[in-house]
Structure formats: C-alpha cells, structure tokens
Amino acid sequence: MTTSQTPPAKSAAPRWSDLRDRVLSGLAMLAVGVGAVWWGGLFFAEIAVLVTGLMVWELAAMTAPERPREARVMGLMAAAVLVAVLWVHSPFMLPVLALPSVIGVLRPRRDRGIFAGYALAVMLTGYGMVALRLGLGFAAIAWIVAIVVVSDVAGYFAGRTLGGPKFWPRISPKKTWSGTVAGWIGAALVGLIGVALGGDWALVWLSPLLxxxxxxxxxxxxWIKRRAGVKDSSHLIPGHGGVMDRFDAFVGAVLMLLAVAQIMPLPLGGG
Structure with a gap:
C-alpha cells in the first residue's frame, strides 16, 4: 500500500525572518529619536554627533578593514569636528566639515574618492539635522523622520508581499519597484497629513522627493558595502546591522532638503 504525501507548503517564514529584530530595534531607536527630537537643544545635538561619529567609523572600517584602530580614531575625529562647528556656529566654519574626508584620503584605503564623498555627506547630514532643528523646530525633523520611517516600512512590506521587478539588482538586489513606489506613496500621505495639520501644499510633492x-x-x-564585500556596515544594532544601515536614508533626505532650501523657502515654520 502506497501513500502519497503532499509536500509541505513552502514556508513564508524566511521572508519575514528578520521582522521581529527589525521591529524591536526600530521601536527602540524610534523612542530615542522622538525623545531627542522633541527635547532638541544640546541633547539632540549630542545624538547627532554620536550618530555622525559612528557612521564615519563604520565607513573608515569598511574602506580600510586592516586598520580598525585608525577607523575608531576617524570616528572620534568626525565627532569632534562636528562639535567644533556646532559650537562656533559660524558659516565660516562649514568648510571644516570636510576635514575627516581630507584626513581619510591621506592614508591608503579602498576607494578613497568614495570615502571622501560619503564622509562629507555624513558630516553635512549631522550638521544639517541640528541646523534644521534649531531653525525650523520640532516639526521639520519630525517630518523628515516620518518620511524616512513610513517610506521604509511601506517599502519593506510592499516589497516582501508583492515582489516584482528589482529596482537596481546589481547594487541592491532586495529592493523592488513595488517597494520603491509604495515608499513614495507613503511619503505623499505623510505630506497630506502635514497639510491637514496646517502645512503648505508643497509638502505633498516635496515628501516623495525626500x-x-x-x-x-x-x-x-x-553600493559601498558591496564594494567592501560586507553584508552590514557593523553589528551594533540587532536586526539592522550598523548605524549606517539604519541612517543611510537620512543622508539622502537631509542633503536633498538642504539643497531645496537653497532655491526656495521650505514649507515649514519655525517652532
């Protein structure tokens, strides 16, 4: 007598295997982030300096993995430079933000140009977050955070659920067009909420842009991690890898907002 066995259904668990760690780590970071943004002032600046220093450390470690001590020194220097620029609070100090990039390329390392460019982007982001919080208040940073978080969550669930064509498979094989578009839609909804709360209609198109x-x-x-041959920038945050893995989107969003601010008034009030 033969019995036929139905093969077990393919488990969807691997698709969501990282969800628990992502949620727990995300909630912890969100709690710290919201508290820092709300408190503002010195506390927020300290968080920005800490994140900036850790990101430069991770970048230096990926581009020169044979010199871990030097990477730590680079991270500390980046934090010290940002503290100095924020303390003096003068536009004439802004070029000093490029110091980690300059120092970093004087030593042999993989992809010097990439290190210099991304380190400068990280420094500008740290400075920009503090400047935006100081100049435009809680609402500006809360808006940026909401855009990054909502677009990331919408993209994660849409990409894992719908799948479909990859957005840029050679560089980021997990990202899909469905997740990317879902992120834009989620950001537009954040903009609409901002309008409902009294913001300018420009938030509706500016949010997806960010x-x-x-x-x-x-x-x-x-792309930087792929060139360095690593999966995560470090292992500091369970479920997220390193600080760069969690805050990389803020680099793009903040730099875009700083660029937009050079050509038009931002649709946000101070407070």
Missing part, C-alpha cells in the same frame, strides 16, 4: 532621495541614500550605502 523619500526618493532617502532611497538613493540607502542604495548608495548598499
């Missing part, structure tokens, strides 16, 4: 810039920041970091 989401797209954030996605490009994510892809840029994926």
């Amino acid at each position: 989401a797209f810039a954030g996605q490009m920041g994510d892809i840029a970091e994926s």
Whole structure:
C-alpha cells in the first residue's frame, strides 16, 4: 500500500525572518529619536554627533578593514569636528566639515574618492539635522523622520508581499519597484497629513522627493558595502546591522532638503 504525501507548503517564514529584530530595534531607536527630537537643544545635538561619529567609523572600517584602530580614531575625529562647528556656529566654519574626508584620503584605503564623498555627506547630514532643528523646530525633523520611517516600512512590506521587478539588482538586489513606489506613496500621505495639520501644499510633492532621495541614500550605502564585500556596515544594532544601515536614508533626505532650501523657502515654520 502506497501513500502519497503532499509536500509541505513552502514556508513564508524566511521572508519575514528578520521582522521581529527589525521591529524591536526600530521601536527602540524610534523612542530615542522622538525623545531627542522633541527635547532638541544640546541633547539632540549630542545624538547627532554620536550618530555622525559612528557612521564615519563604520565607513573608515569598511574602506580600510586592516586598520580598525585608525577607523575608531576617524570616528572620534568626525565627532569632534562636528562639535567644533556646532559650537562656533559660524558659516565660516562649514568648510571644516570636510576635514575627516581630507584626513581619510591621506592614508591608503579602498576607494578613497568614495570615502571622501560619503564622509562629507555624513558630516553635512549631522550638521544639517541640528541646523534644521534649531531653525525650523520640532516639526521639520519630525517630518523628515516620518518620511524616512513610513517610506521604509511601506517599502519593506510592499516589497516582501508583492515582489516584482528589482529596482537596481546589481547594487541592491532586495529592493523592488513595488517597494520603491509604495515608499513614495507613503511619503505623499505623510505630506497630506502635514497639510491637514496646517502645512503648505508643497509638502505633498516635496515628501516623495525626500523619500526618493532617502532611497538613493540607502542604495548608495548598499553600493559601498558591496564594494567592501560586507553584508552590514557593523553589528551594533540587532536586526539592522550598523548605524549606517539604519541612517543611510537620512543622508539622502537631509542633503536633498538642504539643497531645496537653497532655491526656495521650505514649507515649514519655525517652532
């Protein structure tokens, strides 16, 4: 007597295997981030300096893995430079933000140009976050955070659920067009909420633009990791890898917002 066995259904567990760690780590970071943004002032600046220093450390470690001590020194120097620029609070100090990039390329390392460019982007992002919080208040940073978080969550669930064509498979093989577009839609909804709360209608088109810039920041970091031959920038955050893995989208979004601010008034009030 023979019995036929129905093969077990393919488990969807691997698709969501990282969800628990992502949620727990995300909630912890969100709690710290919201508290820092709300508190503002020195506390927010300290968080920005810490994140900036850790990102430069991770970047230096990926581009010169044979010199871990030097990477730590680069991270500390980046934090110290940002503290100095924020302390003096003068536009004449802004070129000093390029110091980690300059120092970093004087030593042999993989992809010197990439290190210099991304280190400068990280420094500008750290400075920009503090400047935006100081100049435009809580709402500006909360808006950026909401765009990055909502577009990331919408992209994660849409990409894992719908799948479909890859957005840029050579650099970021997990990203799909469905997830990318879902991120834009989620960001547009954030903009609409901002309008409902009294914001300008420009938020509706500017929010997806920042989401797209954030996605490009994510892809840029994926490219750097791929060139370095690593999966994560470090292992500091369970479920997320390193600090760059979590804050890469902020680099793109903040730099885009700073660029937009040079050509038009931002549709946000101070506070």
